Amino acid sequence: MRRNTESIYQQKVNHIIDYISANLYNPLKLDILARQIHVSQRQLLRIMNSYLDESIYTYIARQRVERSILYMQAKDINLSKIAEMVGYNNPQSFSKAFKKHFGISPRAYMNTFQDRLKGYVKNSDNLINTLECEICEEKEDLELIYIRIIGKYGEDKPYETAWNKLVCFLKNNQAISNETRYIGLSYDNPNVTQSEYCRFYACASVNKKITPTGEFGSIKLQKGKFAVYILKGNYSGLQELYNNISINFDHTLRHGITFEEYISYSDINKEKQITKVYIPIK
Numbered sequence: 609m610r611r612n613t614e615s616i617y618q619q620k621v622n623h624i625i626d627y628i629s630a631n632l633y634n635p636l637k638l639d640i641l642a643r644q645i646h647v648s649q650r651q652l653l654r655i656m657n658s659y660l661d662e663s664i665y666t667y668i669a670r671q672r673v674e675r676s677i678l679y680m681q682a683k684d685i686n687l688s689k690i691a692e693m694v695g696y697n698n699p700q701s702f703s704k705a706f707k708k709h710f711g712i713s714p715r716a717y718m719n720t721f722q723d724r725l726k727g728y729v730k731n732s733d734n735l736i737n738t739l740e741c742e743i744c745e746e747k748e749d750l751e752l753i754y755i756r757i758i759g760k761y762g763e764d765k766p767y768e769t770a771w772n773k774l775v776c777f778l779k780n781n782q783a784i785s786n787e788t789r790y791i792g793l794s795y796d797n798p799n800v801t802q803s804e805y806c807r808f809y810a811c812a813s814v815n816k817k818i819t820p821t822g823e824f825g826s827i828k829l830q831k832g833k834f835a836v837y838i839l840k841g842n843y844s845g846l847q848e849l850y851n852n853i854s855i856n857f858d859h860t861l862r863h864g865i866t867f868e869e870y871i872s873y874s875d876i877n878k879e880k881q882i883t884k885v886y887i888p889i890k
Contacts, residue, residue, distance in 0.1 A: 627641070742835075749829060762846075837853060842878040860890040868883055
């Protein structure tokens, strides 16, 4: 495949993956998706099948039921509403799809899921006994340029390569300043999603218009209220922090994207690193 053609295809893949993620509540039919990137349905299947390790039908179905687990952790949303939020006409259709993927009903899954989280926290080598958070308000939307990694979270080489590519792209576009914020978007919960399918977006904020090319994409973080938790030390502690937050969360979630902001980084002493985790709340 020629380099220019590959770059165009990567942009189309980015668009489709981001469109699916933002529109799981809608009917995601092939003709609708194909129109998004101005190709035929046959071309769409060929492009996406070459990028995904599963068919686009399986990918969408998996995204729907895995996203539902996030919503089910919000105690104030009933099953009918959750079914609607992930694109099913009724709770029966949703429950059938959920059981097909996970092997048990949504209610049974959530019971075992919470028990698993408590077990992870209890058996942690570095148990966080207390969770402290501050409430903050992001006053403006945040425009981000990203590069996507698919695979096990936190693997050194893919992450180092991705961040280096991102910084290089921003420098070439003269888009790095003292106001640049470095952001991580972990779209999948590794307690739910198989590690080889986990999506991580290495991002940086930009304050001018940049047209992404090739493997780079753009996304907007919506302004709003967030519960902010702080991790001091190695990034390997992030999953433990997320597990603790999940079983001790006492705020009401709102629709939005959870994100990480990397405040300080040290290649020499990782214990000096500071990461903030922002969770959207009402």
